[in-house]
Amino acid sequence: MTTTIGKIFELTVKRYPNKDAIYDVRKNVRYTYKEWNDQVNRLANALVKEGVKKGDRVSTFMFNTEELGTAFFACAKIGAIFNPINFRLTPEEVAFILSDAAPKVVLFEKALESVISAIENRFDSTAFWFIDEETPPYAAGYHDKLAGSSTKEIQADVNENDIYAFIYTSGTTGRPKGVMHSHRNMVDQSMLCIAAQKLDSEDVGLVTAPMFHCAELHCAFLPRIQAGARNVILHQFNPKVILQLIQQEKITKFFAAPTMWNMLLQEDLSQYNTESLKLGLYGAAPMAPSLVHALHDRFGIGLVQAYGMTEMGPAITFLSEKDQLRKAGSAGQAAYNHDIRVVRTREDGPSDPDDVVPVGETGEIIVKGPCMMIGYFNRDEATEKSMYKGWYHSGDIGYLDRDGFLYVNDRVDDMIISGGENIYPREVEDVLHAHEGVLDVAIVGQPDDRWGESVTAFVVKKDPNLTEQDLENYCKNSDSLANYKRPRKYVFCEALPRNASGKIQKFVLRKQLEELFTQG
Numbered sequence: 001m002t003t004t005i006g007k008i009f010e011l012t013v014k015r016y017p018n019k020d021a022i023y024d025v026r027k028n029v030r031y032t033y034k035e036w037n038d039q040v041n042r043l044a045n046a047l048v049k050e051g052v053k054k055g056d057r058v059s060t061f062m063f064n065t066e067e068l069g070t071a072f073f074a075c076a077k078i079g080a081i082f083n084p085i086n087f088r089l090t091p092e093e094v095a096f097i098l099s100d101a102a103p104k105v106v107l108f109e110k111a112l113e114s115v116i117s118a119i120e121n122r123f124d125s126t127a128f129w130f131i132d133e134e135t136p137p138y139a140a141g142y143h144d145k146l147a148g149s150s151t152k153e154i155q156a157d158v159n160e161n162d163i164y165a166f167i168y169t170s171g172t173t174g175r176p177k178g179v180m181h182s183h184r185n186m187v188d189q190s191m192l193c194i195a196a197q198k199l200d201s202e203d204v205g206l207v208t209a210p211m212f213h214c215a216e217l218h219c220a221f222l223p224r225i226q227a228g229a230r231n232v233i234l235h236q237f238n239p240k241v242i243l244q245l246i247q248q249e250k251i252t253k254f255f256a257a258p259t260m261w262n263m264l265l266q267e268d269l270s271q272y273n274t275e276s277l278k279l280g281l282y283g284a285a286p287m288a289p290s291l292v293h294a295l296h297d298r299f300g301i302g303l304v305q306a307y308g309m310t311e312m313g314p315a316i317t318f319l320s321e322k323d324q325l326r327k328a329g330s331a332g333q334a335a336y337n338h339d340i341r342v343v344r345t346r347e348d349g350p351s352d353p354d355d356v357v358p359v360g361e362t363g364e365i366i367v368k369g370p371c372m373m374i375g376y377f378n379r380d381e382a383t384e385k386s387m388y389k390g391w392y393h394s395g396d397i398g399y400l401d402r403d404g405f406l407y408v409n410d411r412v413d414d415m416i417i418s419g420g421e422n423i424y425p426r427e428v429e430d431v432l433h434a435h436e437g438v439l440d441v442a443i444v445g446q447p448d449d450r451w452g453e454s455v456t457a458f459v460v461k462k463d464p465n466l467t468e469q470d471l472e473n474y475c476k477n478s479d480s481l482a483n484y485k486r487p488r489k490y491v492f493c494e495a496l497p498r499n500a501s502g503k504i505q506k507f508v509l510r511k512q513l514e515e516l517f518t519q520g
Contacts, residue, residue, distance in 0.1 A: 003160045004183040005076035008190070008226050010153075013037040016201060016228045023249065024066035026235040033228075036070070042149040043074040049149070050105055050127055054079030054156060057103035057166065061085045061094065061112055063235050064211045067131045067142065069221065071107055075165075076183070079158040080104075082165040083178075084212035087111075088499070091118040093176075098123055100378065101166050101178060105129060107142060160184040166377055167214050169310050178377035179310045186218055188370045189313040192335045193223040196304055196318045197253055197281060201228035204276070206254035208234045208242055209502075214314045215283055219306050220255040239263045243272040250276040257502025258287040259440065265294055266439075266462075277301050283308070283315070288433035289328035296324065307331035307408060311392055313371035316340065317406050329430065330405040331398070338369035341391070342400050350388035362399045362409060362424075366391040397424065414506055416445035416453050423455060423485050425506075431481045435474050437463035442496050442504045446489060446513055457487040458509055460495060468492075491516070 017034040024030075031039065052058060058080045060068050068084065075082040083101050085094060094115055098106070103126055108116050110132040120128055120138050128139040135141040164186060166178040193199075205224040209216040211233075224231055232249050234241060237260060245251060256264075261282060277299060283306040295303060302321035308314035317340065319332030334340045342363040343351045357363040368391050375383035386393050397415060398408040409415075409424035416423040425443035432441045440460035445453035459471065468490040475486045497508040 003187045004158050004162075005164055005186060005222070006073060006158060006183075008187065008222070009037070009040070009073045009076065012225055012228050019201070019228065020230045021225075022066055022069065022231045022233060024233045025241075025245065026065065026233075029066055031066070038151040039066075039070050039146070040073045040077065041151045041153060042146040043070050044077045044154045045152065046145040046149040047074060047080060047105060048078060048154065050145075052078065052080050052104045054158070054162070055081060057081045057083050057101045059083040059085055059098065059101060059103040059106045060108070060212065061087065061106060061116065062109040062131065063087050063111060064207050064233050065109065065131065065235065066233060067107060067109075068211050069231075069233065072217070072221075077154050077158070078156045079162060081163050083168075084165075084217070085168070086212055086499075087210065089115070091115050095119045095122060097168055097176065097178075098126065101168075102126075107131060108139075110134070158183070160187070163374060167217075167310055177379050177382060180374040180377050181313060181371075182374055185313055185371050185373070186222065188337070189218050189315065190223045190226050192315060192318075192371075193219045193306070194227055195336070196306065196315075196320070197223065197279060199223055199227040199229060199253070203227065203229035203252045204232065204250055205229050206232050206234065206242065206245060206249075206251045208237050209255050209257065209260070214310050215257075215306070216255055218313055219283065219315055220281060224253075237263075239267050243267060243269070243274065246277055247273045252276055253279045253281065255281040255283070257498075258282055258291060259496075259498065259502050261287075261295055262291055262440070265291075265298060269298060274299060279304060279321070281306060288430045290430075290434040292324055292328050305332055307406070309392075309394055309396075311373045311386065311394075312367060312369065313373075315371075316367045316369065319405075323405070327403075327405050329407060330401075331408050332406065333404050334367075334406070335369065338367060338371075340365065340367050340400070340406060342366075342398060342406075345397075350385055350393050353389050353391045357399075359402055360399055362397055365394045365396045365398045365406065365408065367394065368392065411506075414444070416443075416455060418445070418448070418451045418453050418455065418484060425455075428455060428457065428481065428485055428487065431475065431478050432457060432459065432471065432487075435471065437461060437466035437470065440496050442506060442509055443487070444506050444509045444513060448488075454488040455485060456489045456491065456513060458491045458493055458496060460493060466492075 013033045021033040021036045058075050105127045107129050129142040130139040131142040160183045163180050164183045168176040279302045281304050303324045305319035306315040308316040317332040344355045345364045351364045428443045429441050439462035442458045446456045448454040497505040
């Protein structure tokens with residue numbers, strides 16, 4: 001039996017046909033696994049009728065919806081390549097991806113219609129299907145397409161080594177690249193995440209992180225489906241609604257980026273019954289030790305961290321419940337069947353996988369494992385560079401301790417060099433995160449004529465009365481921060497720019513700093 005994402009779904013349907021599968025909160029729609037399978041088959045047959053063949057691309061451009069999950073499995077069944085697009089992108093950014101991926105069909109929703117309407121006339125060979133009411137004149141109605149479609153199973157020749165998806169990178173440093181993953185890649189990823197979260201059919205998962213991103217899709221949504229769990233789909237992140245749903249739907253487990261968990265902590269938790277919640281999965285960005293402690297104290301739940309990148313599916317390490325406090329600040333140990341090395345960085349090309357640094361010394365994190373991408377779509381040079389000698393070169397800087405736990409300092413591009421000393425922004429961020437008046441913080445380097453670069457802190461206040469002098473005194477008195485690492489400038493802001501996976505877009509902050517520096 002070939003192991004594909006479509007086969008995973010079919011086996012779960014066979015095992016739990018009458019069990020509740022999904023609840024779409026926005027539309028108040030609930031499906032059992034059998035009912036959902038009928039929807040998946042209707043879409044699969046409708047796509048085939050539209051002319052979609054194995055290897056053709058089908059894009060989705062929407063928030064979290066039942067229809068996105070349905071498209072995920074419908075594409076898998078017919079061998080079409082699934083391409084979920086970031087809902088935060090501008091019309092030109094979406095147009096770039098559509099030009100690159102060249103999908104046969106694009107599914108989109110009302111909340112994003114203005115983006116599609118601005119660019120749809122450039123794509124004559126692409127059919128646009130609208131999932132809501134009042135379909136625009138240039139599009140077809142998704143539900144009209146499904147109304148007359150068969151629920152019969154598709155008999156398609158789909159192999160586990162076939163490409164299942166193009167997942168575009170978040171573009172934190174430039175144009176996004178289409179990461180190609182096979183069915184087998186993501187079946188292995190799903191199994192890793194089932195084990196890490198101890199998922200079973202009694203679990204109730206909440207989909208609140210963006211479904212288009214592999215962190216939610218591969219580490220949470222797909223594993224829960226494979227385990228036969230129930231999924232509650234929330235259209236967009238909303239802290240109050242999340243807490244209400246935990247109480248109403250008896251949510252047991254869900255994934256959220258650290259900034260999302262932090263926002264939940266700002267609510268009055270005494271107003272909600274969160275006793276059903278057993279475990280929180282976090283990732284996409286490091287979590288400050290102070291936030292780990294706060295979540296443990298206020299929710300009373302276990303936490304598991306997943307660290308990784310789109311190119312690896314994404315998870316390459318897990319930090320288990322028992323190690324959260326003992327190894328606070330770590331990204332965890334290598335996932336099963338994954339090999340991680342920390343190697344010396346080079347300025348003249350990719351790091352050499354054999355140039356391993358000693359334990360405790362920082363270098364570039366590289367990884368090899370069964371979930372590694374096939375490559376970047378139409379980007380042979382970038383593929384060769386990032387997969388040099390068979391290892392994926394992450395571009396992240398970190399170190400391994402004596403117990404094999406990985407610590408991620410920063411991106412290679414984010415490291416600050418001041419007076420010849422290397423400063424890793426996360427060190428400074430962790431110190432400032434612990435200040436009770438700070439809600440969020442990001443550290444970037446600012447050009448300095450004397451020192452090369454100086455440390456600048458962008459700070460989101462929790463306490464409106466917080467001043468630059470308060471933070472200056474706090475850092476000076478900290479036993480965890482050397483004087484040369486101390487911020488020389490503080491910029492207070494309403495929010496930090498983040499991509500949909502929760503990663504801070506430091507290139508945006510550097511641009512803002514450059515503008516401030518020029519004006520000054």
